[in-house]
Amino acid sequence: MTTNLPAAGALDIVIFGGAGDLSFRKLLPALYMAHLHKRLAADARIIAIGRQSWTRDEYLAFIDSHSPAFIETSAFSASDWQNFLARLIYISMDVTQGGDYAKLKTLCCQPAVRVFYLATAPSLFTQICAKLSGAGLVDAQARVVLEKPLGTDLASARAINTEVARYFDEQQIYRIDHYLGKETVQNLMVLRFGNAIFEPLWRAPHIKSVQITVAETVGVGKRAGFYDGAGALRDMVQNHLLQLLCIVAMEPPISLDADDVRDEKLKVLRSLQKMDLAAIKRDTVRGQYSAGASEGAAVKGYLEEDNVPADSRTETFVALRARINNARWANVPFFLRTGKRLQQRQSEIIIEFADQPFSIFGTEAKHQPNRLIIRLQPEESIQLEMMVKEPGSGMTLHPVKLGLDLQSSSDKRRAEAYERLLMDVIKGRLTHFMRRDELEAAWLWIEPILAGWQALDDKPRNYSAGSWGPAASSALMAREDLSWFEEA
Numbered sequence: 001m002t003t004n005l006p007a008a009g010a011l012d013i014v015i016f017g018g019a020g021d022l023s024f025r026k027l028l029p030a031l032y033m034a035h036l037h038k039r040l041a042a043d044a045r046i047i048a049i050g051r052q053s054w055t056r057d058e059y060l061a062f063i064d065s066h067s068p069a070f071i072e073t074s075a076f077s078a079s080d081w082q083n084f085l086a087r088l089i090y091i092s093m094d095v096t097q098g099g100d101y102a103k104l105k106t107l108c109c110q111p112a113v114r115v116f117y118l119a120t121a122p123s124l125f126t127q128i129c130a131k132l133s134g135a136g137l138v139d140a141q142a143r144v145v146l147e148k149p150l151g152t153d154l155a156s157a158r159a160i161n162t163e164v165a166r167y168f169d170e171q172q173i174y175r176i177d178h179y180l181g182k183e184t185v186q187n188l189m190v191l192r193f194g195n196a197i198f199e200p201l202w203r204a205p206h207i208k209s210v211q212i213t214v215a216e217t218v219g220v221g222k223r224a225g226f227y228d229g230a231g232a233l234r235d236m237v238q239n240h241l242l243q244l245l246c247i248v249a250m251e252p253p254i255s256l257d258a259d260d261v262r263d264e265k266l267k268v269l270r271s272l273q274k275m276d277l278a279a280i281k282r283d284t285v286r287g288q289y290s291a292g293a294s295e296g297a298a299v300k301g302y303l304e305e306d307n308v309p310a311d312s313r314t315e316t317f318v319a320l321r322a323r324i325n326n327a328r329w330a331n332v333p334f335f336l337r338t339g340k341r342l343q344q345r346q347s348e349i350i351i352e353f354a355d356q357p358f359s360i361f362g363t364e365a366k367h368q369p370n371r372l373i374i375r376l377q378p379e380e381s382i383q384l385e386m387m388v389k390e391p392g393s394g395m396t397l398h399p400v401k402l403g404l405d406l407q408s409s410s411d412k413r414r415a416e417a418y419e420r421l422l423m424d425v426i427k428g429r430l431t432h433f434m435r436r437d438e439l440e441a442a443w444l445w446i447e448p449i450l451a452g453w454q455a456l457d458d459k460p461r462n463y464s465a466g467s468w469g470p471a472a473s474s475a476l477m478a479r480e481d482l483s484w485f486e487e488a
């Protein structure tokens with residue numbers, strides 16, 4: 001390990017929360033990959049800021065023992081890793097003390113692009129921005145990256161946005177939602193707007209329903225301190241699932257410029273029908289996992305997890321039916337579902353097309369609507385389910401999948417979401433980040449649901465770890481003669 005400080009160059013990436021989970025699991029491995037593939041300028045530095053009173057060597061030793069586990073083995077090379085570590089600087093500081101920013105100022109003395117990545121508790125965002133500005137570190141070249149959760153409701157999100165806007169222009173603010181950095185999510189735009197065959201069919205009445213599922217097998221782990229106050233609606237639906245819904249539902253933007261794309265996403269969020277109490281009761285399902293089995297091992301229930309209050313009513317599962325009030329999507333139900341400790345790790349979007357209006361194959365024929373299955377993870381694929389004839393005499397129909405295996409369709413490396421988004425920040429590309437009005441529109445739709453659950457004194461329904469969630473989630477679909485993809 002080297003103890004020489006790297007000299008200042010054209011880019012400084014300053015990570016607040018530099019020793020936190022997000023840094024060593026995601027950000028530093030992503031920056032290592034960018035370094036390995038020569039996507040980081042040779043003189044770019046990474047300045048990690050943390051509370052621990054470590055020396056630089058102690059910080060490097062910490063990263064050296066924690067981050068490699070989160071780097072693909074085939075991409076890890078000891079010499080490249082050492083060269084990467086040589087870019088790192090550590091500053092121990094109390095981010096609430098204005099005086100401590102002088103240390104940072106001394107280091108970032110010459111004009112460079114400065115990226116301030118706030119991987120801290122959101123309660124610190126506004127003070128950090130104010131103090132950076134007070135120390136003269138915010139100039140026209142500076143960018144700030146804000147990690148989620150951005151607020152816990154509309155008022156707190158607005159307060160953060162208003163404060164941050166005092167020091168950074170909107171064009172300098174990167175509100176990150178790592179789902180927007182996933183390859184398949186970006187591919188969805190190409191699928192929709194780069195293939196002429198879909199556009200005429202991408203609407204009511206040709207589409208009968210849309211399902212968006214983000215299912216996880218992990219439990220709350222060590223994050224109960226944050227998660228118990230948030231729950232699945234705030235943690236996943238307000239951001240990741242609504243962003244996926246926007247990309248599925250938006251009108252073609254006039255260009256790929258950030259504001260053109262974000263204008264269209266905003267319109268979708270504004271078209272979401274607000275739910276009143278009756279709709280909340282009818283169209284939402286909250287669940288909480290109890291003990292069960294996950295991937296072959298016995299696991300605890302949510303209430304037995306570390307730091308979860310014994311009477312917690314926090315939801316670890318949500319399913320809901322959303323309505324989009326515009327001409328393209330009139331009467332097309334959008335079903336969103338996410339949960340922890342579900343049967344499989346699976347994120348997918350299912351577009352179910354309308355039924356055949358008339359079947360010449362008789363009423364006995366098992367006619368199934370065509371479905372487009374867009375799988376985000378664990379593997380990335382796009383499949384179109386078509387009806388074909390079963391070989392042999394007679395005209396028996398059966399579904400077959402026409403598939404695009406995205407992994408093997410190109411030899412090109414597929415960067416992880418964080419690497420891709422960090423490179424966008426460095427290049428000043430805002431398309432895959434949320435604009436202020438988008439974030440606030442998402443809260444405006446979510447907030448009445450949170451309030452409605454409270455007003456209805458809604459207790460989460462129990463589901464066993466390793467299942468697909470509470471039975472009421474299947475019933476939500478069955479009511480409209482539909483079913484979740486894996487239950488069909």
Ligand code: BG6
Pocket residue numbers: 178216235
């Ligand atoms: C995060 C949530 O934003 O996304 C976590 O806070 C969740 O609770 C994670 O586990 C899921 O991300 P991914 O990329 O693993 O699907």
